[in-house]
Amino acid sequence: MSVWVYGEQKSELGLEGTITRKLEEDLYEVFIGPQHPGSGHMRIIIRIDGDIIVEADPDMGYVHRTMEKLSEGREWIKNVPLFERMAIHDACNVTVSYVMALERILGIEPPPRAKYLRTLLCEINRIAAHLYGFGIFGVFIGHSTMYMWSFADREVMVELAEKLTGARLTHSYPIPGGARRDMPQDFPQAARKAVRYFRRRLDEYRKIFLDNPVTRKRLEGVGIIPKKIAAELGVVGPVARASGIKYDARLAEPYDAYDEVEFEVPVYEEGDALARAWVKFEEIKQSLRIIEQAVDWLEKHPREAPIHERFWAKAPPLWKKVFEAEGRVKLLPLMANLKLPPGRAMARSETARGEIVYYVESDGKTTPYRVRIVSPSARNAIVFKYIAPGYKVMDLPTIYGSIDYFPPEADR
Amino acid sequence: MEGNGGNGGRVYVGNLDKSAKRAKQLVMGKLRMGKAVDWATAFSLWPVHLTTSCCGCEFAATWSPRFDAEQHGALPWVGARQTNMILIEGTVTKKMACAVRVTWEQMPSPKFAIAMGACAIDGGIFYNSYNIVRPWEIIPVDVYIPGCPPRPEAVARAIIELQRKIRKQRVASKWIEEGWRPDREYVKPKEDPCSWWRG
Amino acid sequence: MSLDQARRIAEEALSGIEYRVDEGKGFIEFIVAKENLVEAASRLKKAGFDHVKSLTVVDYKAEDKFKIVYHASSYLNEDLAKAIVGIGTEVPRSNPKVPTLVYVWRSVEFQEREVFEFFGIEFEDHPDLRLLLLAPQIAEKKPLRKDFIVKEEPIIRTKPPTG
Numbered sequence: 001m002s003v004w005v006y007g008e009q010k011s012e013l014g015l016e017g018t019i020t021r022k023l024e025e026d027l028y029e030v031f032i033g034p035q036h037p038g039s040g041h042m043r044i045i046i047r048i049d050g051d052i053i054v055e056a057d058p059d060m061g062y063v064h065r066t067m068e069k070l071s072e073g074r075e076w077i078k079n080v081p082l083f084e085r086m087a088i089h090d091a092c093n094v095t096v097s098y099v100m101a102l103e104r105i106l107g108i109e110p111p112p113r114a115k116y117l118r119t120l121l122c123e124i125n126r127i128a129a130h131l132y133g134f135g136i137f138g139v140f141i142g143h144s145t146m147y148m149w150s151f152a153d154r155e156v157m158v159e160l161a162e163k164l165t166g167a168r169l170t171h172s173y174p175i176p177g178g179a180r181r182d183m184p185q186d187f188p189q190a191a192r193k194a195v196r197y198f199r200r201r202l203d204e205y206r207k208i209f210l211d212n213p214v215t216r217k218r219l220e221g222v223g224i225i226p227k228k229i230a231a232e233l234g235v236v237g238p239v240a241r242a243s244g245i246k247y248d249a250r251l252a253e254p255y256d257a258y259d260e261v262e263f264e265v266p267v268y269e270e271g272d273a274l275a276r277a278w279v280k281f282e283e284i285k286q287s288l289r290i291i292e293q294a295v296d297w298l299e300k301h302p303r304e305a306p307i308h309e310r311f312w313a314k315a316p317p318l319w320k321k322v323f324e325a326e327g328r329v330k331l332l333p334l335m336a337n338l339k340l341p342p343g344r345a346m347a348r349s350e351t352a353r354g355e356i357v358y359y360v361e362s363d364g365k366t367t368p369y370r371v372r373i374v375s376p377s378a379r380n381a382i383v384f385k386y387i388a389p390g391y392k393v394m395d396l397p398t399i400y401g402s403i404d405y406f407p408p409e410a411d412r
Numbered sequence: 413m414e415g416n417g418g419n420g421g422r423v424y425v426g427n428l429d430k431s432a433k434r435a436k437q438l439v440m441g442k443l444r445m446g447k448a449v450d451w452a453t454a455f456s457l458w459p460v461h462l463t464t465s466c467c468g469c470e471f472a473a474t475w476s477p478r479f480d481a482e483q484h485g486a487l488p489w490v491g492a493r494q495t496n497m498i499l500i501e502g503t504v505t506k507k508m509a510c511a512v513r514v515t516w517e518q519m520p521s522p523k524f525a526i527a528m529g530a531c532a533i534d535g536g537i538f539y540n541s542y543n544i545v546r547p548w549e550i551i552p553v554d555v556y557i558p559g560c561p562p563r564p565e566a567v568a569r570a571i572i573e574l575q576r577k578i579r580k581q582r583v584a585s586k587w588i589e590e591g592w593r594p595d596r597e598y599v600k601p602k603e604d605p606c607s608w609w610r611g
Numbered sequence: 612m613s614l615d616q617a618r619r620i621a622e623e624a625l626s627g628i629e630y631r632v633d634e635g636k637g638f639i640e641f642i643v644a645k646e647n648l649v650e651a652a653s654r655l656k657k658a659g660f661d662h663v664k665s666l667t668v669v670d671y672k673a674e675d676k677f678k679i680v681y682h683a684s685s686y687l688n689e690d691l692a693k694a695i696v697g698i699g700t701e702v703p704r705s706n707p708k709v710p711t712l713v714y715v716w717r718s719v720e721f722q723e724r725e726v727f728e729f730f731g732i733e734f735e736d737h738p739d740l741r742l743l744l745l746a747p748q749i750a751e752k753k754p755l756r757k758d759f760i761v762k763e764e765p766i767i768r769t770k771p772p773t774g
Contacts, residue, residue: 034511035462035492041508061744062508063465066541068729069754073540073761082537088561089469104636135472151476158473169469169561231686234662234718245686252692253637345636346682346695348664357695359667359682374665374722382721408466411744506746540761542754543745608746 027054032396034062041407044384044400048393056388056396058381064411071371076102077335079371081172086375087409088169090129090352092121094409097349098371099174100255101360104345106176112257113298114178114306119257120191120294121164121173122349123287127198128157129352130280130287133404134209137277140401141218146209153201156194163187175335178307182327183298191295195288202284210277219274223387223399226271233386236376237354238283239403242268242275249350261293273402280352280404305329339366351376353404377410436588446585453496453522453584454575455485460495462515465502467529467561479564484571492518497574500547502561503531503538509545509605516551522587524578526570527553530560550601614639617694624658625651633697640680640697645709648700652681652715655698659688663712664695666722668730672757676701677732679709681719702732711737729755 033043043059067086071079083098084091096118103110110118131154138146158168164183165171173180209215225235230243240247248265250258266282268275305312305323311332319330340362348357354376363369380403388399439445463471474481475488489495492515504512516523525547530536532547533556547553554577557570578584618639628647633640643651660683669678680699685691702709711734713720723734724743728750734740742750752759 034508035460035515036490041463041465041468061742061746062505062511063503064505064507064543064744065465065503065538066543066754069759069761070538070541085466085537088466101637132469132472135476148477151473152478155473155476155478168563227687231661232717234664234686234716240686246689247686247692343636346638346665348695355664357665357682359665361669370669372665372667372669378721378725379718382718385720386717506749535764540764542752542759542761543749608748 030393042405042410044388044396046388046393046396051392051394053389053391053393053396056384058384060381060407061411063408065408067412068371068373071368073367075336075366076338076340076368077175077331079368080175081170083373084170084172085408086373086412087129087351087353087406089132090125091169091171092118092125092173093129093349093351094356094375095172096122096174096256097347097356098358098360099176100349101345101347101358102176102340104347105340105343105360105362108177108308108310110178110256110308111304111306113182113301113304114308115257116294116297117164117179117181117183117306118174119261120183120291120298121161121171121179122256123290123294124157124161124164126352127284127287127291128154128161130284131157133280133352133401134205134277137401137404138209140397141215143209143212143215149205149208153198156197160191160194163190175307175331176338177311178305178329180329180331182303182306182323182329184327188295188299191291195292198284198288202281205281210274210281216274218398219277219402220272222273222391222395223383223402224270224272225383225387227269229386230271233382234379235354235383235403236379237350237352237404238276238279239354239380239383241266242279243271244269247355249348249355253348255347255349257294257297260297261290263287263290273398276402276404303327307332311335337366339364353377353406353409354380373412375409375412377404377406378412380405381410440585440589446582446589449585449588450579450582454578457486457497457524457571457574458489458495459486459497459499459526460492460515460519461488461490462492462498462512464500464504464508464512465529465531467501467531470561470564470567471499471501471528474564474567476564479568481564481568481571484568485575486571493520495519496521496523498523498525498551499567500525500527500532500551500553502529503536503544504547504550505543506545506605506608507543509550509601510608512547513550513601513605522584524574524583525551525553526555526557526567526574528557528562528567528570530558532556533558536560545605550605614694617691617696620658620691621655621660621696624654628654638682638695638697640682640699642678642680642699642701645700645702648698649710649712649715652683652698652712655683655696656715659685659691660696661685661687661716662718663716663722666719666726667697667699668726668732668755670704670730670755670757672704675704677704677707677730679726679732681712681716683716707732708735709733710735713737729753731756 027047030046034041041062045057046053047055080095084095087094131150135147135150162168165173225243227244230240246267263286266279322330342364344361346359348355357374359372361370383403527547538544555570555574557566628651631642663681663683665682667680678701680697682695682697684695726732727740728742728745731753
């Protein structure tokens with residue numbers, strides 16, 4: 001039994017905990033969710049005084065699918081598709097750091113071609129995920145045009161990813177030691193066409209959404225997170241960067257090809273919902289730059305198997321034949337029973353919504369001893385509790401949409 | 413007791429239940445409106461906005477301009493009371509099962525359910541997980557969509573399949589005639605899905 | 612700034628406290644006694660590690676202990692941001708109680724609640740130690756402990772009702 005403090009009232013709380021809350025006088029308790037529009041599946045219990053939120057209590061766990069436990073019973077390679085289900089519209093970004101952690105334990109580095117291929121897919125995913133976020137944001141604040149536009153344009157990037165990997169969303173692209181596939185011959189043209197299209201299109205996004213007076217009235221000055229509080233709460237990704245924190249896992253610990261490509265990290269000082277939207281908007285532009293550079297590099301350099309030579313040397317002849325004919329790396333048989341030496345590693349990567357951290361521990365078996373995942377949405381959920389109070393009830397969807405909270409990722 | 417409504421029409425007065433039953437008999441029996449009811453129901457499916465899991469990504473894409481499932485006569489709507497279809501997107505966790513059942517009970521009948529994704533069929537990649545339930549233990553499901561996640565075309569196909577089912581098996585009109593659907597009746601959760609909440 | 616420099620800064624901050632260094636790939640951990648945890652953490656925070664990235668708990672059943680490590684890093688200091696430095700402690704499995712670090716790092720509040728429900732580790736003086744993700748019936752089983760074994764479901768089962 002532990003003593004917990006809520007307001008001025010102290011009460012004993014066991015495991016039945018969640019319902020033994022006392023409703024204070026003069027305060028209404030409103031349950032928002034889990035059935036609500038937008039990327040729902042989460043409940044926020046708010047207490048309101050008139051129209052003002054006094055307390056917000058995020059009630060998460062509606063999509064908790066026990067990934068950390070399940071991973072302990074599955075082979076290393078099988079966990080890649082498992083962890084991907086955290087955020088399937090951002091699949092490569094989410095799994096690449098798990099794969100990096102495995103590579104660190106194995107003590108190998110993927111070949112440069114694989115690094116560029118991963119970077120390419122990561123950025124394609126990032127744009128698609130940002131557009132997804134914009135679309136849901138549009139639904140939240142009643143801006144249907146934004147939903148329609150961004151979901152229509154998202155298909156361009158999803159198609160591109162499909163061309164590269166063969167799957168719309170769940171690519172399972174990075175594997176320990178490299179990537180699963182080389183790019184098809186006609187990919188560079190398609191990628192450049194998409195980039196050109198987006199450059200033209202983004203200006204219209206700015207006009208209809210970000211510079212729209214109605215949207216600005218809705219977003220400006222809502223959910224302000226000052227820089228110091230942002231650091232204290234440990235928020236990540238666009239939320240942190242909109243508050244003036246220049247932190248990006250791609251800068252702090254460059255992985256894959258991010259130390260070779262040129263890009264900037266947009267930082268805004270305002271810390272409100274509008275700034276967060278602007279950060280995402282500017283990040284799409286930077287991602288387009290990275291896609292161009294990655295495609296250029298890949299075109300210039302000769303095709304080779306995008307997998308570490310230690311694995312490729314052991315590949316059966318049929319595998320090499322398939323690669324020469326189709327540019328596809330069939331999953332190597334030794335991956336199924338991959339044994340990792342005992343060791344511990346941590347790796348981080350920047351997903352669309354922020355930094356994801358993996359802690360991987362191996363005890364020399366074919367399955368992990370422990371995998372700890374801290375996803376960006378899980379770290380951003382604390383915003384509801386500390387930032388939402390003080391704003392109006394109608395500002396809650398704005399805050400929810402602007403931090404781009406994605407419940408399956410937060411609950412794992 | 414029947415009164416004369418003038419102009420050849422009829423007004424039923426007296427016991428409301430009895431009158432409703434007779435009106436139903438008139439409409440569904442003598443006037444043969446069953447087919448019209450089925451036809452109308454098939455093309456006004458309103459899925460409720462309950463996104464249970466990650467298949468919601470493709471659920472959202474289904475109604476986006478490229479795939480545009482609205483052309484088949486279905487549009488997601490906000491309130492459970494104004495909808496007649498539930499689309500389970502992927503895994504249903506133990507905590508979410510309560511929300512699914514409550515939403516299902518709030519919806520007016522005739523109502524239908526589509527289960528989307530491998531997880532909704534039998535756990536999918538989350539087989540063995542201690543925190544999931546199968547959606548068919550919670551609510552009666554009409555159409556299953558395989559895939560992880562299913563493509564938006566598959567979702568659109570499922571909607572068309574459901575419409576065909578409604579019109580061919582006369583699901584909606586039978587539901588109105590009999591007041592219940594015999595093949596749906598036994599799907600009642602063995603244990604209260606909200607027990608974690610009610611304590 | 613590399614991990615070595617961050618290590619030196621952390622070692623400087625922790626001088627006077629007895630610690631053990633556990634190295635991993637991509638991070639470094641300082642394991643202190645339970646009584647010194649709060650003191651060590653607040654010194655690290657003063658040194659510039661202003662947020663916690665991951666509250667990692669590993670159940671070593673064979674050695675009968677939980678290892679609780681707060682992997683911290685920095686936002687406001689761009690050099691320190693390049694390293695992940697952990698501060699942690701070890702507690703016996705029979706009596707898993709540690710002082711909370713919420714008052715040092717507010718960013719661990721939700722993660723401590725998560726650890727509380729998955730491992731049953733109690734954080735003393737935590738302001739709001741409730742369940743976060745799980746329903747109470749499941750939280751009772753403490754699912755992430757090693758003695759909770761995932762039940763293999765049979766492959767062949769009664770078919771779901773066809774639509």
